[in-house]
Amino acid sequence: MAYEKVNELNLKDTELCLGLPGRTEEIKEEQEVSCVKSNNKRQFEETREEEESTPPTKTQIVGWPPVRSSRKNNNSVSYVKVSMDGAPYLRKIDLKTYKNYPELLKALESMFKVTIGQYCEREGYKGSGFVPTYEDKDGDWMLVGDVPWDMFSSSCKRLRIMKGSDAPALDSSL
Amino acid sequence: MNYFPDEVIEHVFDFVTSHKDRNAISLVCKSWYKIERYSRQKVFIGNCYAINPERLLRRFPCLKSLTLKGKPHFADFNLVPHEWGGFVLPWIEALARSRVGLEELRLKRMVVTDESLELLSRSFVNFKSLVLVSCEGFTTDGLASIAANCRHLRDLDLQENEIDDHRGQWLSCFPDTCTTLVTLNFACLEGETNLVALERLVARSPNLKSLKLNRAVPLDALARLMVCAPQIVDLGVGSYENDPDSESYMKLKAAVKKCTSLRSLSGFLEAAPHCLSAFHPICHNLTSLNLSYAAEIHGSHLIKLIQHCKKLQRLWILDSIGDKGLEVVASTCKELQELRVFPSDLLGGGNTAVTEEGLVAISAGCPKLHSILYFCQQMTNAALVTVAKNCPNFIRFRLCILEPNKPDHVTSQPLDEGFGAIVKACKSLRRLSLSGLLTDQVFLYIGMYANQLEMLSIAFAGDTDKGMLYVLNGCKKMKKLEIRDSPFGDTALLADVSKYETMRSLWMSSCEVTLSGCKKLAQKAPWLNVEIINENDNNRMEENGHEGRQKVDKLYLYRTVVGTRMDAPPFVWIL
Numbered sequence: 001m002a003y004e005k006v007n008e009l010n011l012k013d014t015e016l017c018l019g020l021p022g023r024t025e026e027i028k029e030e031q032e033v034s035c036v037k038s039n040n041k042r043q044f045e046e047t048r049e050e051e052e053s054t055p056p057t058k059t060q061i062v063g064w065p066p067v068r069s070s071r072k073n074n075n076s077v078s079y080v081k082v083s084m085d086g087a088p089y090l091r092k093i094d095l096k097t098y099k100n101y102p103e104l105l106k107a108l109e110s111m112f113k114v115t116i117g118q119y120c121e122r123e124g125y126k127g128s129g130f131v132p133t134y135e136d137k138d139g140d141w142m143l144v145g146d147v148p149w150d151m152f153s154s155s156c157k158r159l160r161i162m163k164g165s166d167a168p169a170l171d172s173s174l
Numbered sequence: 175m176n177y178f179p180d181e182v183i184e185h186v187f188d189f190v191t192s193h194k195d196r197n198a199i200s201l202v203c204k205s206w207y208k209i210e211r212y213s214r215q216k217v218f219i220g221n222c223y224a225i226n227p228e229r230l231l232r233r234f235p236c237l238k239s240l241t242l243k244g245k246p247h248f249a250d251f252n253l254v255p256h257e258w259g260g261f262v263l264p265w266i267e268a269l270a271r272s273r274v275g276l277e278e279l280r281l282k283r284m285v286v287t288d289e290s291l292e293l294l295s296r297s298f299v300n301f302k303s304l305v306l307v308s309c310e311g312f313t314t315d316g317l318a319s320i321a322a323n324c325r326h327l328r329d330l331d332l333q334e335n336e337i338d339d340h341r342g343q344w345l346s347c348f349p350d351t352c353t354t355l356v357t358l359n360f361a362c363l364e365g366e367t368n369l370v371a372l373e374r375l376v377a378r379s380p381n382l383k384s385l386k387l388n389r390a391v392p393l394d395a396l397a398r399l400m401v402c403a404p405q406i407v408d409l410g411v412g413s414y415e416n417d418p419d420s421e422s423y424m425k426l427k428a429a430v431k432k433c434t435s436l437r438s439l440s441g442f443l444e445a446a447p448h449c450l451s452a453f454h455p456i457c458h459n460l461t462s463l464n465l466s467y468a469a470e471i472h473g474s475h476l477i478k479l480i481q482h483c484k485k486l487q488r489l490w491i492l493d494s495i496g497d498k499g500l501e502v503v504a505s506t507c508k509e510l511q512e513l514r515v516f517p518s519d520l521l522g523g524g525n526t527a528v529t530e531e532g533l534v535a536i537s538a539g540c541p542k543l544h545s546i547l548y549f550c551q552q553m554t555n556a557a558l559v560t561v562a563k564n565c566p567n568f569i570r571f572r573l574c575i576l577e578p579n580k581p582d583h584v585t586s587q588p589l590d591e592g593f594g595a596i597v598k599a600c601k602s603l604r605r606l607s608l609s610g611l612l613t614d615q616v617f618l619y620i621g622m623y624a625n626q627l628e629m630l631s632i633a634f635a636g637d638t639d640k641g642m643l644y645v646l647n648g649c650k651k652m653k654k655l656e657i658r659d660s661p662f663g664d665t666a667l668l669a670d671v672s673k674y675e676t677m678r679s680l681w682m683s684s685c686e687v688t689l690s691g692c693k694k695l696a697q698k699a700p701w702l703n704v705e706i707i708n709e710n711d712n713n714r715m716e717e718n719g720h721e722g723r724q725k726v727d728k729l730y731l732y733r734t735v736v737g738t739r740m741d742a743p744p745f746v747w748i749l
């Protein structure tokens with residue numbers, strides 16, 4: 001059940017893939033799936049059926065663990081770790097206490113005494129030197145702000161505030 | 175007994191209430207069969223497709239209480255498509271036509287529509303009790319009909335149903351003359367609740383013993399309701415605000431103190447932990463506590479509450495309690511009979527989940543434990559052997575190790591020996607769920623020792639057909655067998671077809687059975703309904719036979735006396 005994490009952004013990850021994900025369980029296809037998913041999440045929000053028909057990953061076997069859906073909805077753990085490059089220790093925040101991105105970013109800014117600035121779809125967080133990123137359910141590192149808040153808060157596993165110089169430039173290849 | 179008049183025999187039969195016993199009585203002789211059927215008031219039907227309402231009513235014309243179950247158990251985990259079946263409407267229509275004096279209807283995993291609820295509410299003058307568990311297909315409009323038309327309603331108990339909440343005024347549909355309510359459970363409703371109508375209803379229901387609120391009922395309303403119903407025995411709390419002002423907290427605390435009959439507590443669907451302390455005064459009376467939906471209450475608050483609950487017999491909790499928390503349970507709750515520990519972090523990689531240590535602690539501390547459902551990260555054979563030694567009285571043992579195929583985390587061995595120890599020691603075991611890395615060996619043990627086993631759930635286990643054969647040949651009392659993602663195929667399926675006549679049903683999904691194997695089975699056993707569920711492959715399952723080697727995705731077979739059902743959707747093939 002090995003599952004490779006893709007931690008670094010590279011051009012393959014930013015490549016758009018057309019067509020629906022396939023059904024086989026080969027890792028290559030899985031990566032393509034996560035490639036499609038990581039770049040087209042807004043589209044996928046509108047086409048939820050397609051998202052559900054992708055090949056099951058380690059944590060997404062249908063009907064496993066055997067709990068009723070009513071329990072699954074209630075039990076999302078909302079505390080996530082927050083790390084900042086250069087900071088000596090991590091913090092934890094409860095995502096449920098925030099209703100939207102501006103609230104979250106304000107809280108992060110005050111927690112770490114930095115300025116993150118405003119999100120911009122084309123260019124991310126320009127000019128501030130700090131980029132908020134998060135690890136999602138698939139193990140991919142994403143830019144905070146791309147997807148609707150609810151989708152983000154239910155799929156965010158941890159946060160990392162990257163220092164501007166480390167974060168690769170996000171050009172219009174997105 | 176032959177010299178007693180029928181009325182005397184019937185009177186004797188009145189004392190026999192269990193379904194099993196009454197079924198046995200009816201088989202003794204023709205005269206007893208006749209007396210029994212006319213006096214039978216409660217009937218339990220484990221599979222709604224095993225019989226039809228007409229035959230039911232022909233045999234039991236004096237029916238007052240009916241329990242029906244529809245979809246197979248794995249439907250709870252989304253393995254059965256919604257439109258598969260289990261429709262209650264034809265049953266209600268037939269019961270209405272026959273003018274039987276129905277008073278009680280209990281449904282589990284059935285499709286219920288507003289139309290059926292409306293018909294139900296209008297057809298039976300003495301209707302008293304409606305219990306719906308894991309049902310779907312209806313809205314609050316259907317509830318409004320029940321409220322409005324059932325003049326003697328005693329129980330309205332909605333457990334874990336999928337109800338479309340139209341945010342209507344169903345609670346205000348109870349007429350002012352309705353004062354007979356004993357049970358009112360609407361915890362599964364997602365929408366807003368008319369608090370005024372609710373309070374008025376509770377205030378005019380002096381017999382109300384069980385009240386379970388939904389998340390739309392806040393703290394201050396809860397306090398007022400408890401003041402109206404201090405006789406309450408079973409309470410399901412809706413939601414707590416995150417920071418209640420001290421006045422509403424004080425009011426709640428005062429109201430709780432007056433509820434001296436309170437024995438069962440549940441809900442806390444949206445709960446701030448520090449409010450739990452309002453309930454500490456009555457904890458010493460509690461026999462049942464369900465905090466399995468209280469995701470926001472963490473370890474220390476749970477433990478503080480549980481330390482007061484010395485008389486607890488039933489505990490449902492999340493694994494956020496941790497092994498340490500379970501040790502507290504073990505040392506506090508000496509009367510514990512049933513424990514369920516549910517997983518809290520379904521995104522994976524929980525830090526506070528429970529392990530084999532918690533299970534061992536419970537087994538050592540709670541001598542009366544007979545039922546357990548335990549979700550955990552890891553397990554060992556040694557732990558299971560210890561548990562078996564500590565608790566030989568298990569009736570239900572359901573273990574779910576969250577990662578499929580996970581071996582003993584210390585020895586890396588399969589968990590065959592551990593589960594083997596359980597079935598060997600627990601001679602009264604009726605229900606068993608397996609998980610972790612398991613070979614055919616565990617099934618050999620089950621077949622050999624689990625003589626009373628009626629229900630077995632298998633997932634990601636076994637090596638060959640021999641595994642399934644051990645179970646089918648060994649477990650004489652098997653009723654429900656459900657298997658997923660295990661390498662059992664046609665050889666096991668076809669080995670002893672007559673076995674399925676003694677069982678209620680068999681489910682096999684993502685196994686190795688083929689279409690031709692299923693066809694052969696259907697041919698050999700015309701008294702079985704052999705259903706193939708094919709959601710994705712509508713075109714691939716061909717009649718022609720050259721697709722016979724095709725593996726069947728989902729197989730569900732069950733004995734029936736009424737043949738093929740007529741209401742199957744197109745993706746369900748009945749062979």
